[in-house]
Amino acid sequence: MISRLRASFSSIALTERGPTRLTTLFFSSLFAEHPDFRVLFPPALDKLGPRVFQALKFVIDNLDDEERVMGFLAQLGRDHRKYGVDERHYSAAAGSLLEAVQGSFTQAIWTPSLTTAWTEFIDLMLDTMATAAAEDDLPATxxxxxxxxxxxxxxxxxxxxxxxxxxxxxxxxxxxxxxxxxxxxxxxxxxxxxxxxxxxxxxxxxxxxxxxxxxxxxxxxxxxxxxxxxxxxGGLQVDRDSGRDVLMIGSGTGIAPLRAQVMEMAMRAHNPRVHLFVGGKYPCDLYDIETLWQISLSNPWLTVVPVSEEDENPWWHTAPVPEPPPGLHRRLLGKPGRVVAEFGSWADRQIQVSGSPSMIKTTVYALQRGGTPLNLIRHDPLI
Ligand SMILES: Cc1cc2nc3c(=O)[nH]c(=O)nc-3n(C[C@H](O)[C@H](O)[C@H](O)COP(=O)(O)OP(=O)(O)OC[C@H]3O[C@@H](n4cnc5c(N)ncnc54)[C@H](O)[C@@H]3O)c2cc1C
Structure with a gap:
């Protein structure tokens, strides 16, 4: 079933207009059947469509990792309570999504076995979301x-x-x-x-x-x-049972979830070693490097390596470039993925990458090319 779903989904994903067609069909079918649902969504749907598509892609790409997919869908279900979504919305969405997938499929003949595979998959997805939402006793917002x-x-x-x-x-x-x-x-x-x-x-x-x-x-x-x-x-976290040290690569505001984790680790007595690469285009984009240096000075398990693509700040940024305290790593030059991959394979680490979608894609690619297996690399969904 997984291969059938993947093959039919890629026939949509790889067509130039496939993703837009799928989400447009989905929303138009949903609102045609249930005009009262429209008020739950933002006035402009052009930004929501790609997010819906990326979430679907994330699930299909990770279907072999049941725990990850179920966890993601459960979180998505709990999160959807903020829209006031309930059981009625989920069953309506199931029909509209099937119609949209079928309507966007262009490669070959749509067969009854595809209808079965997609119906079962959509039901499983939406049931997981609805059940997680119903069982959660925390506030919706x-x-x-x-x-x-x-x-x-x-x-x-x-x-x-x-x-x-x-x-x-x-x-x-x-x-x-x-x-x-x-x-x-x-x-x-x-x-x-x-x-x-x-x-x-x-x-x-x-x-x-x-x-x-x-x-x-x-x-x-x-x-x-x-x-x-x-x-x-989201599921970015250090796996303390794996016995592996940690490689973290963050760029721009992508350092936020990595920073939260090293701050949390700093409250514990024992931690795996963490190499944290902090990237940005200009030195000034490493806007919080001094906080991270401070944490690393009192936590010997943490190594912070600044990385910037340019050596100098742009002319309009007049503040001086901060120098690392004595003994800490000096700034390296280049895109974070390339710089990290120059150190060779990181196959003995658990790895987290955080930043813009393009930074994540290029960094994962560079790590893979450098011999690091993909299954060791974690990042948030590119939605
Ligand atoms: C898991 C996750 C965590 C995130 N955490 C943060 C965070 O901590 N801090 C933060 O500032 N942002 C974060 N973002 C991005 C954030 O959610 C918004 O996407 C971003 O702020 C743009 O929203 P917008 O409404 O201004 O742009 P939109 O109106 O949604 O989009 C405008 C255009 O900008 C593009 N775009 C959207 N996001 C980016 C991006 N990050 N880089 C380059 N182009 C982009 C879109 O593709 C679109 O073409 C996170 C996103 C995800 C998926």
Whole structure:
């Protein structure tokens, strides 16, 4: 069944318009049958479609890893409670998704066995989401108040909030976030500090040029704003039972989930060795390197290696480039993936990669080319 699903899905994914066609058909079928569902979604669906497609792709790509797929779907189900989604929505979505897949399939004849395979797969997927949502006794959303908004770079802000009650997320996880300036436009952000009883949480937000939400988060956030946060998601974590040391590679705000994990590890007596490569285009993009240096100075298991593509800051960034404290690694030059792969194979490590989708793809590719097996590499879904 897995190979049948994969083959039919790639015939859609590899066609230029296949992904857009699939999600457009899905939403149009859903809203035609149930016009009242439209209000649950943001006014513009152009950004949601690719996310739905990527989530489906993530599930299909990882079908051999049942634990990972089930965990992902359960988290997605818990997260969907923020939209007010219930049992009725899931059964409606099943029919629309099947119709969309069938309608986007262009390669060969759609057979009854494909209908069976896709029906079973969609039912399993949506049942897992619905059951996880029904069984979760945590709130669907948490309110949080912005207590600090620090513009660390022109296009990057560190936002600190206090949640109304503590959110039990794991260090390395991300959450759905809705800001008052962009209602109903949820975006994922990774927590940059571990969960704590005071309900403090910190996000590092990079302004994406032309984006709907991140410019508002960076430019318009005010102390006192009320944000809404969804259920914790994601599975980046250090496997303490594997006996393997850790390689972490983060770029830009992608360091946030790695930072939260090393902060959490710093509270423990024993840890595996961690090599943390921190990348960015310019030296100034390593905007939090000094915090990481401080952690590594008092935690000998942590090695921090700064990496930037350019040696100098752009002319408009006038602050001096920080120098590492004595004894710590000096900055290396290049893209993080290439620099890390130059050290050879990292086959004896457990590996986490975090950054923009293109950084993750190029880094994973560079590691693989350098002899590191793919099954050792973890990253968040590219959604
Ligand atoms: C698991 C996960 C964790 C994330 N954690 C963080 C985080 O901690 N901090 C943070 O700043 N962002 C994070 N993001 C990205 C964030 O969720 C938004 O996608 C990003 O802020 C852009 O939103 P937007 O509404 O401004 O852009 P949109 O209006 O959604 O998109 C505008 C355009 O920008 C492109 N785009 C979207 N994201 C990026 C990106 N990261 N780099 C380059 N181009 C992009 C889109 O493809 C689109 O073409 C995370 C994303 C995921 C999936």
């Amino acid at each position: 948490w309110g949080a108040t912005v207590v600090d908004h620090e513009r660390r770079l022109d296009d990057l802000a560190i936002v600190r909030l206090e949640t109304d009650s503590p959110i039990p997320y794991g260090a390395g996880q991300y959450l759905s976030v809705q800001v008052p300036q962009r209602p109903r436009m949820w975006r994922y952000l990774s927590a940059a500090i571990p969960s704590n009883p005071a309900g403090q949480i910190e996000f590092h937000v990079r302004r994406v040029s032309g984006g709907w939400v991140s410019p508002a988060m960076v430019n318009e956030t005010q102390v006192g704003d009320r944000w809404l946060l969804g259920s914790p998601l």
